[in-house]
Amino acid sequence: MSDPAIAAQELCKTYAGSTGPVEAVAGVDLTVEAGEFLGLLGPNGAGKSTTIGMLTTLVVPTAGRAQVCGVDVVRQPVEVKRRIGMASQTNTLDRQLTVFENLEFRARYFGMGAGAARRRATELIELLELGDRKDAKVHELSGGQTKRVVIARALAHRPDVLFLDEPTAGIDPQTRHNLWDTLRTLHTEGQTILLTTHDMAEAETLCGRVAIIDHGSILACDEVERLKTGTGAESIVTVTYDGDPAPACATARDLPHVSRVEATEERVRVFTAEADGILGQLATAGAEHGLAIRDASTMRPSLETVFLTMTGREYRE
Amino acid sequence: MTATQLQRTSTQPTTMSTLLTFRIMLVREVRVIRREFVSFVLRTIMQPFFFVFVFAYVLPSMAAGEGGAMFVGAGDGPSYSTVLVPGLLASSMLFGGFMAVSMPLIMELSDNNEIEDRVLAPLPVWAVGLEKIVAGALQGLLAAVVVFPALYLVHAEGAAPAIDVANWPLLIVVLLSVSLLASALGLLLGTVIDARKISTIFGVIVVPVTMLGCVYYPWSALETIPWLQVLVLFNPMVYASEGLRATLTSGVGHMDTWAYLLFLVAGTGALTWLAVRSFTRRVRR
Numbered sequence: 001m002s003d004p005a006i007a008a009q010e011l012c013k014t015y016a017g018s019t020g021p022v023e024a025v026a027g028v029d030l031t032v033e034a035g036e037f038l039g040l041l042g043p044n045g046a047g048k049s050t051t052i053g054m055l056t057t058l059v060v061p062t063a064g065r066a067q068v069c070g071v072d073v074v075r076q077p078v079e080v081k082r083r084i085g086m087a088s089q090t091n092t093l094d095r096q097l098t099v100f101e102n103l104e105f106r107a108r109y110f111g112m113g114a115g116a117a118r119r120r121a122t123e124l125i126e127l128l129e130l131g132d133r134k135d136a137k138v139h140e141l142s143g144g145q146t147k148r149v150v151i152a153r154a155l156a157h158r159p160d161v162l163f164l165d166e167p168t169a170g171i172d173p174q175t176r177h178n179l180w181d182t183l184r185t186l187h188t189e190g191q192t193i194l195l196t197t198h199d200m201a202e203a204e205t206l207c208g209r210v211a212i213i214d215h216g217s218i219l220a221c222d223e224v225e226r227l228k229t230g231t232g233a234e235s236i237v238t239v240t241y242d243g244d245p246a247p248a249c250a251t252a253r254d255l256p257h258v259s260r261v262e263a264t265e266e267r268v269r270v271f272t273a274e275a276d277g278i279l280g281q282l283a284t285a286g287a288e289h290g291l292a293i294r295d296a297s298t299m300r301p302s303l304e305t306v307f308l309t310m311t312g313r314e315y316r317e
Numbered sequence: 318m319t320a321t322q323l324q325r326t327s328t329q330p331t332t333m334s335t336l337l338t339f340r341i342m343l344v345r346e347v348r349v350i351r352r353e354f355v356s357f358v359l360r361t362i363m364q365p366f367f368f369v370f371v372f373a374y375v376l377p378s379m380a381a382g383e384g385g386a387m388f389v390g391a392g393d394g395p396s397y398s399t400v401l402v403p404g405l406l407a408s409s410m411l412f413g414g415f416m417a418v419s420m421p422l423i424m425e426l427s428d429n430n431e432i433e434d435r436v437l438a439p440l441p442v443w444a445v446g447l448e449k450i451v452a453g454a455l456q457g458l459l460a461a462v463v464v465f466p467a468l469y470l471v472h473a474e475g476a477a478p479a480i481d482v483a484n485w486p487l488l489i490v491v492l493l494s495v496s497l498l499a500s501a502l503g504l505l506l507g508t509v510i511d512a513r514k515i516s517t518i519f520g521v522i523v524v525p526v527t528m529l530g531c532v533y534y535p536w537s538a539l540e541t542i543p544w545l546q547v548l549v550l551f552n553p554m555v556y557a558s559e560g561l562r563a564t565l566t567s568g569v570g571h572m573d574t575w576a577y578l579l580f581l582v583a584g585t586g587a588l589t590w591l592a593v594r595s596f597t598r599r600v601r602r
């Protein structure tokens with residue numbers, strides 16, 4: 001049995017921060033096998049970039065351990081860097097070089113000869129459809145082009161594990177779909193990928209497994225389907241009344257299949273394995289106490305409801 | 318792409334591959350320098366050229382005419398151009414090497430964290446810092462090569478600088494350590510200066526460092542102002558100027574060899590260590 005592509009145990013990072021310490025990652029455990037496509041899904045500030053930063057040796061963990069292909073990220077960073085490709089969230093391209101040169105030099109840093117590096121750069125230009133931007137300066141690229149060059153550069157030395165930090169954030173839908181196709185192809189060809197995203201649809205479309213991260217902790221990690229049907233994955237019925245919803249809450253708690261009821265000033269949120277009929281019951285219960293419904297919705301099990309069930313808060317962005 | 322995708326880059330022994338990556342990073346710098354060569358030359362040569370033009374040619378030529386005595390005291394000592402050559406060479410090298418490292422670095426460390434491009438290469442982070450120092454030193458030396466002909470050739474009639482190299486190895490040591498000192502300073506300041514404050518900070522630093530750097534007068538001549546002669550010893554420019562003055566124009570009074578050499582060699586070593594450490598801490602969050 002070979003080493004997992006990525007393994008992390010109790011990985012922590014607390015930044016010094018200018019206004020006091022910030023606990024960005026608070027004990028992450030993670031295992032990704034070779035050939036997997038794992039999504040790290042979480043809202044902004046959840047700790048995705050910090051986690052990926054530690055796995056790629058760019059951020060020094062404050063506690064815990066991590067290995068890439070069995071190599072420790074703190075003790076042997078250079079050996080780890082040989083095995084990984086990293087596409088950061090920001091535009092970290094070399095601004096003093098052209099697009100082509102960015103790819104060429106990355107390949108050469110990893111030991112390819114001049115000719116081989118140029119051939120590799122040409123291959124990557126084709127793969128990511130950057131032909132017409134080959135000789136462009138970095139500052140002349142659009143957002144979507146930048147993202148593609150950053151990914152191409154990460155692939156330059158044919159890494160064992162590819163890390164992508166929000167590769168499609170802020171780019172247009174057309175480019176995003178093309179990029180998804182490219183990533184799928186790479187994965188089919190055997191590339192191990194860890195991708196972070198705040199986009200649930202993206203995680204659901206691309207990834208074999210998804211780890212949901214919030215406040216620096218992984219809340220769940222499984223195949224999307226299993227997350228949706230597993231324990232805690234439920235439909236959520238939300239009803240907004242024109243007054244205090246307490247009586248409706250009481251009714252809801254006594255209904256079968258309901259696991260949890262949350263109430264705010266005017267709103268009731270019911271977590272249930274069986275959503276059918278709940279809305280009617282809530283309407284009746286409200287009417288009995290003179291409450292009219294202003295708004296109502298039912299969310300079927302999805303990553304969104306999984307997130308909401310686990311954190312008790314709406315998934316933003 | 319299918320077939321090549323699975324083929325891996327061969328793993329070489331670590332030291333060898335670090336050296337290889339280091340060398341390719343230098344190749345990158347050379348490519349960037351070559352591309353920006355014209356602007357590099359213009360930037361480097363302006364200040365020293367116009368300085369020698371006015372002070373070694375225009376003013377002495379006026380002195381030869383009516384009323385010129387108010388500019389230049391007559392005397393048998395070395396011509397003023399002899400004083401200027403090592404001073405302006407030192408300041409060109411120091412600022413050339415310093416700027417070559419600090420300016421791009423400040424950009425690379427700002428919001429986009431562009432430095433990641435180099436840091437993800439398969440070599441230790443300290444080696445990336447060291448590479449920046451070596452590349453900056455090359456540009457410091459290049460600045461010397463570009464500026465020297467102008468300093469040597471531009472002067473009034475009969476007032477050529479008296480260049481006299483008695484000890485070539487010593488001159489080479491001085492040139493190398495001045496350029497390394499410059500780029501190590503560039504790396505150190507580049508890692509601590511905030512991108513938004515660079516122009517202010519450089520604007521404030523450049524004038525006093527040059528004016529009080531024994532660029533325009535030899536250190537020994539400051540003996541008439543003892544407090545200033547001591548105060549300027551805090552300025553690294555002084556050792557660069559005096560080192561070149563001693564090795565290039567031995568006719569002019571200069572600081573003792575042990576003094577400038579100690580500072581240049583030990584100071585360069587210490588600064589390199591500090592700068593690489595500061596870089597490593599700044600880069601690995």
Ligand SMILES: Nc1ncnc2c1ncn2[C@@H]1O[C@H](COP(=O)(O)OP(=O)(O)O)[C@@H](O)[C@H]1O
Pocket residue numbers: 015016017018022023024042043044045046047048049050051602
């Ligand atoms: N260099 C840093 N210094 C201080 N705090 C940081 C730094 N980088 C990130 N943080 C904080 O750590 C938390 C997690 O950030 P990050 O890992 O970037 O999250 P994500 O990528 O999921 O948006 C955030 O609260 C962020 O403000």
Ligand SMILES: [Mg+2]
Pocket residue numbers: 048049050089165166
């Ligand atoms: Mg992020």
